[in-house]
Amino acid sequence: MLHNEQLQNILKRRAKLLANVRRFFSVRNVLEVNTPILSSAAPTAPYLDSFSTRFEAGSDSKDLYLHTSPEFAMKRLLSAGSGAIYQIATVFRNGELGRQHAPEFSMLEWYRPGFSLTDLMTEVDALMQQVIGLPAAVIFPYRDLFVKYLQLDIYQADDVLLKQIALDRIAGLTADWQTDRDGWLEMLMSEIIEPQLKALEMPVMVTEFPASQAQLAKIEMNADGHHVASRFELYAGGMELANGYDELCDATELRQRFEQDNQLRLQQGKPQMPIDENLLTAMQSGLPQCSGVALGLDRLMMLYFAENNISQVQGIAFIES
């Protein structure tokens, strides 16, 4: 537990930062919203685990999940014509506990109808500069990062080469490590490239992710003729701070991605998650073209307050809850 004085200090700084975030969006006419934390559906992403609970009401009883982000509910509001919206929400992710991870944490998420991904990246950069005084971000396509820091063209390299480089470069990785292509790319990204991004001392926005890592973003052809995901991630201070998409608005394709995820879950012996039919119905009725981003507020505070453990910025931390 923090000392009383430390705790009072953190509470004040958190409150001030949240007020500044709210002012940022107020000036830009983005509406603050709240959406339910409980849902009978949950994300299907294979490596994202929801907490579950149960509503007890006789024959109306049902299993419910705590949201891992307010994304699905906010997209329903967008489909209903809400216009630009943001939310500061506590979100829940099971099994994630570490220096930069807590099973419950604060998320800032916002959606901008009519914005391109580039428009949204400009806005994220403005928020970081205004609220926590960071320098302007530099932009790197995913492929360029691998060329710059690993002298590797990911569009030429096969899985065997990716594995060989990972084993050569990452201390502690053993030859029996098994993963798929995206697993190797993510391993190289987090263990070799991210530490070097930290040394740049300015935020980095990574764009043009491989199409296989599209998540809920649109897939498009880039200038080099490769299919890439229209999304970005913001890295600062050695941490992944935000993840943004040019949002996929095609309900049929989204259902396919959910079902593919559930197949992966099945193969890994994990429970399949109930698909959010309310979201798919809302999207069919018309989710406007929009870009959206989720930003980890506790990590933002870690960076701003120069703390290296998320428990230090949360007031009462998970292990004391």
Next chain:
Amino acid sequence: MASYSTNEFKAGLKFMMDGDPCSIIENEFVKPGKGQAFNRVKFRNLKTGRVNERTFKTNESVESADVVEIDLEFSYSDGEFWHFMDPSSFEQYAADANAIADSKDWLKEQYVYTVTLWNGTPLLVTPPNFVNLAVVETDPGVRGDTSGGGGKPATLETGAVVRVPLFIEIGEVLRVDTRSASYVERAKKD
């Protein structure tokens, strides 16, 4: 045999790796992008003293190691083994040359040492941070020079050689920091 899952990993946890007992120094939970989580672990092999790194898949498990630390009094050496005793139970433990490698310059009878036991056998003997030892050999003291400037080597009763101020004489008892093998001050007389 008990086992630990990666979500129980923390500094100080003792586990078996490739047949050797090890102790975790640092454990970091890593979750790259939206990919599979893993744990980046830095640990010390308690047999060799070497520090290694290993990446574990989250939820992988390791076997626990029966390693405990106890305080034992050093009794004597027979040349092959160094014998220690539990001052409360009088139980005897014999440490080999490997276990005392880092502490042999600081072993003095009746002093208490932290001994790491693995399956009941001493793996590692750690001296206290400070010990008081008598000087058995050094150049004659320079009377009146208490500035502490300069210095000279002095051999202590355990065989350790430390750098001491010029005024120190044979027979004096010194307080020594075992971590840096350095002179701190003249020991206060009881």
